[in-house]
Amino acid sequence: VDLVELSTRPTSNMTALRTAGIVYVASLGVLVAYNVRWKYLWSALVGRQPETLPVTKVDGQEGSNSNPVPVILLHGMWHDASYYGRLQQLLSLNGYTSYAVSLLPGKRLLPGGSQKELLTDLEHTLKQEVCGRYILLGHSQGGLLTQSALQNSKEIRENAVAAVLLGTYPLGLTPPVGKLLKEPRNMYTDLGYAYICGFGKLVNVRYAKHMFLMPTTDEKEPAMGKYIEGLLKAPSDGLITMSHFPATPKPVQTPALVLGASDDIIYPPHLLKDEFDARFPNATHVVAEGQAHCFVDPGWEKTMAEPLLEWLDKHANLSRRVLLNRHPSRRRR
Helix, strand or coil: CHHHHHHHHHHHHHHHHHHHHHHHHHHHHHHHHHHHCHHHHHHHHHCCCCCCCCEEEECCCCCCCCEEEEEEEECCCCCCHHHHHHHHHHHHHCCEEEEEECCCCCCCCCHHHHHHHHHHHHHHHHHHHCCCCEEEEEECHHHHHHHHHHHHCHHHHHHEEEEEEECCCCCCCCCCHHHHHCCCCCCCCCHHHHHHHHHCCCCCHHHHHHHHCCCCCCCCCHHHHHHHHHHHHCCCCCCCCCCCCCCCCCCCCCCEEEEEECCCCCCCHHHHHHHHHHHCCCEEEEEECCCCCCCCCCCHHHHHHHHHHHHHHHHCCHHHHHHHHHCCCCCCC
């Protein structure tokens, strides 16, 4: 009997491993099929032409504080160009023309290929829409695209006089999950995170608030409710992408503002400072108090927008700095 048992155990183990392997491959196949959206398969095989992405332009108000260097705004997952609506108005009041680029969420081929596709389209769009040099500003996934552009596009790197990394993550860094789990609040120990991993969408208002807003922010307030409703309806572009983790970025000398949120549970700024410094030796770090990941909580104008505008004034171009020196007591409108 013992000999029979010994002879059957390896067979049983092999059967179990084979079954597990089949289940794994099948699950992976379903996930890939879900993401590929088969109508794009031809493009994946033979290549694709770059697209001109939709752009929302708001001109800067002319006057003594007008600035010829526009700001290019790149949004994150589950958002579109409208995310920057209020910031574009502030930029306009302070003399900056801005272009909010819609990255076509939910219409990409694969999460793993989206960085390359987005960069190709962004390069093409900036050629079509913007003359001269500019400042790049990217939030969250848009911040990763900003870093990727500075690393991989010579044209964008030469035209970008400065970069703002807003609530984002160092390109190429493997997530420090152990440290993130030790944070008082995190996004991982919740079924809502599992839903994102499986379907790429936000599961409900509660988890959207948990990820993106301060606990004290009233999600039922009309404007905030409309904002969250839009996030929940957004296409499934939130599927986890590993495309930027294997990257080995080189230091970029472009002046950069790393603007984090004090209560960001996705990218806590205190865990990422050293990594950003290694990638951007000329970085300035600012933490917006009382703000969560999306910088839409009450008081964002003071804690996020004010330091942003001050930094832009210093780094946009030489003529702007000269103007500020001539009018040190100038106040914003």
